Amino acid sequence: MDALVAGIKSSHIDSVLARETERFVATHPRSAALGQKSRAHFPDGVPLHWMTDWGTPFPLFVAKAQGASLTDVDGNRYRDFCLGDTGSMFGHSPEPILRVLAEQGGHGLTYMLPTEDTPAVGELLAMRFGLPFWQVASTATDANRFALRWARAITGRPRILVFNGCYHGTVDETFLRLDADGGAIHRPGLLGQVTDIATVAKVVEFNDLEALEAALADRDVACVITEPALTNIGMVLPEAGFLDGVRRLTRATGTLLLIDETHTISTGPGGWTRAHGLEPDFFVVGKAIAGGVPCAVWGFTAAVAQAMKAARARTGPGHSGMGTTLSANALAMRALRANLEQVMTPAAYAQMLAMSEGVERGLRRIIEVRSLPWHVSAVGARAEFVCGPTPPRNGTQAAKAMHGPLEAAIHLYLMNRGVLIAPFHNMTLTCPATTIADVDHLVATVAGACDALISGVES
Ligand SMILES: Cc1ncc(COP(=O)(O)O)c(C=O)c1O
The missing domain is CATH 3.40.640.10 (Type I PLP-dependent aspartate aminotransferase-like (Major domain))
Structure with missing residues (x-):
């Protein structure tokens, strides 16, 4: 039976995951090789085990990052809304x-x-x-x-x-x-x-x-x-x-x-x-x-x-x-x-907050238009789409809205189209260097991920 996970058919989650995994493998040969080489002395090929938590078939190896942009060793460029899970919240290398x-x-x-x-x-x-x-x-x-x-x-x-x-x-x-x-x-x-x-x-x-x-x-x-x-x-x-x-x-x-x-x-x-x-x-x-x-x-x-x-x-x-x-x-x-x-100036925050409001608005619209049983929460420059219908009051309710494979499918879809968000749930961060073009690309790509998951076919 095809169970529904937060409004999405589980067979569609599986097919998106399979397709996106294949695409990731095809476009990240150097990351694959570095992962393999690093395994000689680092378990799973990484110096910190959290680095394997991204839902990718092997770790993504980074060449450089600047502002709100990150480039991997295969030359793929990402608009970075993870920002080192907050470590680079004010942009890479200010x-x-x-x-x-x-x-x-x-x-x-x-x-x-x-x-x-x-x-x-x-x-x-x-x-x-x-x-x-x-x-x-x-x-x-x-x-x-x-x-x-x-x-x-x-x-x-x-x-x-x-x-x-x-x-x-x-x-x-x-x-x-x-x-x-x-x-x-x-x-x-x-x-x-x-x-x-x-x-x-x-x-x-x-x-x-x-x-x-x-x-x-x-x-x-x-x-x-x-x-x-x-x-x-x-x-x-x-x-x-x-x-x-x-x-x-x-x-x-x-x-x-x-x-x-x-x-x-x-x-x-x-x-x-x-x-x-x-x-x-x-x-x-x-x-x-x-x-x-x-x-x-x-x-x-x-x-x-x-x-x-x-x-x-x-x-x-x-x-x-x-x-x-x-x-x-x-x-x-x-x-x-x-x-x-x-x-960390007031001017920097003004820019970050304005961009994050754009993310929040865009994500809300995606959910509304598609009648997904999801919602969006935000704390300033941090916005999160949660795959549950109503904002949770506590940790128990929040845990019920976390769906590993669904989130992994979305994350991988985004990565394959040049967007990074935090790997652990669906958190996005904006930094002072984040632009309207970055926000538009993020929103359009999340919309694409949702459509692929809803329809089960490539969008
Ligand atoms: C609220 C909060 N406090 C503390 C920490 C720990 O930070 P670190 O891993 O840099 O020690 C984290 C890490 O995610 C956090 O989210």
Whole structure:
């Protein structure tokens, strides 16, 4: 029987996948050869296993990228709406970052000592995000880990709380999920997990203040960590009053609140936090914050800074369990400063947001005209088409709208016609270099993919 998957016949998904796979193989011989060669020393031919997650028969090898454009080793050009899954959200190799690379390249890259960029970066971060104190890490994963460790040190509480369907990097304690009966389980697929995460974390649904209140009532949670909108399971937007409720309940129970803006920095120059007046205790942003140079920052309030001192005095000297050798290296600090001063400007955001509105409008129209049971959600320069009829309220509902083979067929169809979107779900990002022509091409190609899937024949 030909089952329907989000309004599409499964046999059509299979035929599009088969056709597009064949086409990809025919047009990417050099990627195929490099993949084969790399397998000698890299499992599956890639230096990071996520690089095989694109639904392609072998990894796509890149020659170069600039602005919103990426070229593979076979000379195929792509309009890039993935942008390194946010790492290059301000475009590939922005001019000010190129200058930093040239200048700093001759002055040493990492000394494990501060440079004269330090006070300037502190001021830029404080002004932009509204928190007075900062630390710098190399990845958002690390920034989250360090902030959570501090939260435990400050409060003396063992647990953290996450929302179902969240992703905050590879932070062990965040890999807790709800099962169908509302029990806490490990995220499927987790490797090498030796401790029961439920002993150090709790999980409740996003947009469920009642469940949050119950979970915080024991006062054993050091910190709630959340994105303002969940962006890693399709997209789940906060309902009116939800984030205010999270703040109210965390304050009432002496629980700290970490807002992770690594993806929602797409909202505007100060992230969702500034746009909506959130008041986190900790604030994290990574990935694109230094224009593509590995870097992340985490900020905290004066009260947290004070509490850190007290915690340090209680613990006494010794290794804190936080920090990595390359964190806040000279190159990262310089790139961070240049990015904050010259790249993440209001003008850049105005362009990104305008282009993303075009993407959003175009995608909505595609769905409407074809009466597909899909919808579109957006957070600033990040727009997502979700193959489910209504916007999900929580992670459980969002997970039901994710359809692996359907999404893979769409992604492959787009890649074969010069469009990259994020491989994990259907996320598109615009950068300051994205043009109307890029947006038009993306929309026309998604329309073509939908028609091919609906009809089952090449369109
Ligand atoms: C919201 C959020 N926080 C943190 C991270 C971790 O970033 P990284 O992998 O650069 O450490 C991610 C990665 O996707 C993310 O989406």
